Every structure is written in structure tokens, then in C-alpha cells.
Amino acid sequence: MSPPSPPGRATLKDIARAVGVDVSTVSKVLNDGGISVRAQTRQAIIDEANRVNYRPHALARNLRTQRTGALGILLPDLTNPIYAETVHGAMRQAEQSGYVTLIAEVSDERRSAAAYMRLVSERRIDGLIIAVSAETEEMMAAIEANPVPHVFVNRRSSIGRSVTVDDQASGRLAAQTLIDAGHRHLAFIGSAPELDTSRRRRQGFVEVCAAAGLAPVLDIVGPVSRRGGFDAMHKLLDATRRPTGVFAFNMLVGIGALAAARVRGVRVPDDISVISLDGEDAIFTAPPLTAIATPLAEMGARAVVELEAMIDGREPQDVVIDIPPKLIYRESVAGPPNE
Amino acid sequence: MSPPSPPGRATLKDIARAVGVDVSTVSKVLNDGGISVRAQTRQAIIDEANRVNYRPHALARNLRTQRTGALGILLPDLTNPIYAETVHGAMRQAEQSGYVTLIAEVSDERRSAAAYMRLVSERRIDGLIIAVSAETEEMMAAIEANPVPHVFVNRRSSIGRSVTVDDQASGRLAAQTLIDAGHRHLAFIGSAPELDTSRRRRQGFVEVCAAAGLAPVLDIVGPVSRRGGFDAMHKLLDATRRPTGVFAFNMLVGIGALAAARVRGVRVPDDISVISLDGEDAIFTAPPLTAIATPLAEMGARAVVELEAMIDGREPQDVVIDIPPKLIYRESVAGPPNE
DNA sequence: AACAAATAGTCAATCGATTGAGCAGACATC
């Protein structure tokens, strides 16, 4: 036997030399490049390529073809499980489609613009999934200055396509669940209205409340984090007229709300019920959190599909994932206490 | 004014033409390339570069320099907060050092070898951080076949450098904490011994137990996940002689253990105490989890530093991060119940 | 036998940047 593959650095030229043909012939054979080649020659090329374990040098190929085979993902924080789940779905799809993924974590806005420039203006990627919080001027300016196919995920945008879940339906389902359990005094813990996901969840929530003749508390806003939920719940518990049913913007907020109730000696669900979004994972809280599961991974995956469409020059769509939100009934919701 | 920067695609050639010099001159001026140039010419080049907002084409530059400016990170699961935190730290450091990061999430072993090959043999990266679970033959073979600078993070390896935290010290601290609280019947919930982190935590734990004349339960192993912790705790509670103090491999295991206790009506910490590793974040469990914080983000960052050293041809080290584990005393640990 | 057409390739430019070697002109030196 010949020595095993030389240490991984065979080029087209090496193969061409070994077989005794031109590099262009090798390239065309290996890429189905519309050329007629004798079966014998073809086989010799393929055999040699296998023997040396040839892989095209991505940089060289990409330089020529003006494609990188890489997608970028811009997100604020990987340790946030909501993003992690979304990215998870996006990466799976990207891998299936033969793309590698470049992730840039960008905590603040100035840096997100800089990270954008880095990936885009050095032309390291073919397209970009944008999951940073809200539209900021820096970001928008960066995109206009240096356009690249891009898709916003879980947020609408005035300057591009977006893939979202049906937040209004989630809001409606949350309200309906609490109302069905008998609650009449509801509250929504959300974010400042810049986050369009919060606006839409709130809107669906209000809609169903209104239809039932209820006027929920809606002005409790803050960062959508455990800390934010913790603080918000405190505010609700301080109110002269406490709500008995609380809808939390997401799992983190829900977990924080639960913790605040616990600290205050308020029992869940005996004294107050809590329902949150995206809490599929929150089965290990105390009590286990009733939650509305939204298809985050599917959303991430679909964003990649739409992005590929843009890259291939097809006309992408604004997509709302049509998997309806799913209620996961656990212990944090029950009937209201007797007054 | 001239039109604002043309849509982000200026090349050296464009600048050279505008200024009236050769591209090589432009390149050398922009890169400090050891060449003498008149101040006037130099300034004209710099001005023009700024005007068109020139950024080098990463692919082209990298093709020539044989550097990609990219690091790869191989990890099993982004939704696992332990990995998320580590990657977080690694990405921060990478960004500071001017690298972009390519993340490949690889759930099973065959795919991790494939992902490795993808990134490495297409030469998309200069180096690789490996955080996949254990040494597997496929993986080792892939690395040998196609070597690239690489650092293992949070696990030792026979075939490369590694950056870890002091797991033994964590194990000792966990045992000491429980013993100091008065416990005599201890248990460790770990993983199968393939995971060297588990071996080392166990070792430290045993050491302190032995010094105190105790013989802890050590054979409860399983996947190091919430589910694994849940199941393991059930086994412990089924035992004829229940331990009163439990050390959980990590936060997920700890959370699962807490949930199992809750389901069984066993009170924490009244009936049983639980301490876990890496639970800095687990303040919102019920009860809040006493935990030992390990410097995960620092570990990730340091792994990148060592990797850079390898890439630059310096001799890297096996590193144990010397930030000592830190006890975060919360409610899940108390004295043992009276017998 | 002459010509067309199919077969089996080769040639050379190109993607955008980097880099060592080289060269023309200005100035100094003897």
C-alpha cells in the first residue's frame, strides 16, 4: 500500500501531477463541470483524490466563486436559553444545507454594528441571521452601508425580511388559559414597547381580556430576564389590588416571578397563578411552570431557509411560523383564591 | 462631496487606480509593509482608503497568508448552560484577539468527526477549541489524519493541550461544606468514568470524606443532565440508608435532584441537603441551590489564549485555571435531620 | 479522401491581496 493520505494538504495540482492531466481537468471532473473525459481518466482522478483524501481549499474556491459557504448569526447573549434554542435550530438547518456558521455575540449596540461590519465587509459570510434585540440606528446604518442578505429572527424589521412566531396567538392563549381557570384579575409582565415581540404578545393578551370584559394590568415592564421578572412580580404584589393570574413574557421572566412570590411567602398557585412563554424547559422550577411552548428551533431553522432563498436570488417572504403555540399545563396555574 | 462609499466593495485595485500607484504600494502602505513612501502619497492612499471605506477581502488575504483569522469551537450542545458559559468566555477572548468564531454543534460522535473534518480539512480555521464530551476514537482519528492546533477545554486529553478548572478542589470543597454542616452520610451523583471531570470531582470529594473517616456513596452515575439528576436522586432516596448530603456533578444534575426530592415529598434542606457545581445561576430554584462556582468563562477565554500561542508557534501549556472554586451558600444545604 | 462533428482534454485569465526582487531617478562623494 502507498502511504496513507499525506497530512491533509493535497491540492488540485498534486492530483493533476499524479494522474498526468491538467488541474482544470481535475477540477471539472471533481465538480461535474460539463466536460467530457474518458472513463479511465475520470476514474484515475477520482481514485487519486480519494487516496490523498482531497478536500477543496475553502478559501481558494470561495475567492473564485464569490461564495463563502458560511452564514453569520448575530445575537446578544448565548447564555440566554431562548437564543440558545433559536440558534440551535438555525445551526442544524445551516449544517444540513452545507453552510458553516459564524456566531457573533454582541452585548451592546455599538459592538453589534462593529461585529456586523467585521463579518460583512470582510466578506466572510454569504448571509446573516440577525437576532439582536431591537432596531437601533447604528445597526440599521451599518446594514445600509454594507448590505448583505439578511433575515431578522423573532423580530420584525422595517428594513428586511423576518421570521417570527405567532406572538399574538400566544398572548391570546395565555389570557384564555387564565380566564378559563377562573381568574378575573390578570397582569402581563412585558418589556418596554421597543421589543415588538412584547407588543404582540401583549396585544393578543389584551384582545382576549377585552372580549371577556377584563382590564388587565399591563404597565409592568422591565428587562426580560430573571431579575426583571423578580422585580416586576414584587411590584405586582405591592399593588393595592393584586392580580391573581400573571402572564410572563418568557421563561426567564416567569422563573423570576416565581422566585419573587416565594420570597414574599405568596404561594403559587394557591395565591397567584403564573403562566409564561417559552418555558418548555421549566419543568424543574418549583412549582413546575405552566408554559406556552413556541417553536423557537423551527423559527431559527426557517430563518436559515429564507436566508438561503435570498442568497440564491429568490424572493424571500416574511414568515410567521404556523406551528400554533402549545399549552403545557403544569402546576403554576390553578383557580383563583376565594376572596 | 463625492458620493458616499460605494456599496462596500472597494478593492486595493480601486484605490491604486484612484491614487495613481500600484496595488502593491497600496497594500504596503495599509499594512506597514516595510517600504518607504512619500508622506504625500501615503496620505493620499490612506485618505482614499477611508473615503471608500476599504476593508481587505478576508478570503483573498487569507489565501495568500495562509491564515484565516477564524477559530472553531466544537461543542455538543449550545442549550446546555455550562457550555454556553464556556463558549461565551471563549468568544469574548477570540473577539478581543481579532478572531471570528465558527461554532459547530455536534450531538453525536460520528458527526463530531465529520464537523471536525469540515472545518479543518477545508482549512476554514486556524485552530480549534474542543469541548465535546470525551475522547472518542473517531474524533482522535480525525485529529490525527488532519492535524490543526487544538486545545481541549474542561477535559484532559492524551493527544493535546487542555485547559481545565480545578475539579479536585471543587470536589474537596463540596465534601468539606457538607461535613462542616454536620453530615456523615454523603453521596456523589456523577457521570460514567469516561468523563474525566467527573473522575476528578469524585476524587477530591472522596479525599476529604476519607480524611473525615466517611465512606460516601459514589456509584450513582448517569447522564449529567436534569433528567440524569432526577433519576439519580430517586435511586438515592430508594436506598435503605439514605444519604443526608448530596453533591451533584453540575447545575443541571442539581436541579434534577431537587425536582426529584420535591416529587417524593422529601424536603430540602430539612431532610436532605444538596450542593452542586456550576450553579451560580441556580438562584431561582426552590430552594435556591447551594453551589460551587467554577470559572467557566475564564476557562473558555484561557483556552483561546493557549490556542493562539499554539497558532503562533509558541509552546502551549496544560493549564488549570487558578481561580479557586467559590462556595455560594444558599438554602439547599443545612444540617442533617435528627435521627 | 475530404470534411464535419464528437471526444478529450489544455490554456490562460481570474478572484483580491501579499511580498521579495528589482529599477529609475535624485543626491552625495571622491
Next chain:
DNA sequence: GATGTCTGCTCAATCGATTGACTATTTGTT
């Protein structure tokens, strides 16, 4: 005025792969 030394650049090869244009040989047709 011949030689040497800077200064200030340019030339051309190179990284590895792709691709349209082109050529040489063989086969087929009349």
C-alpha cells in the same frame, strides 16, 4: 563624471480553485 547610496516606488509570482475559450485527436459521414 563615474560610482555608490538612498528614496520611492513597480513588477511579477503566488496562494488554490474555477471556467470560458480553444485545440488536437479520433470517429463518422458522404
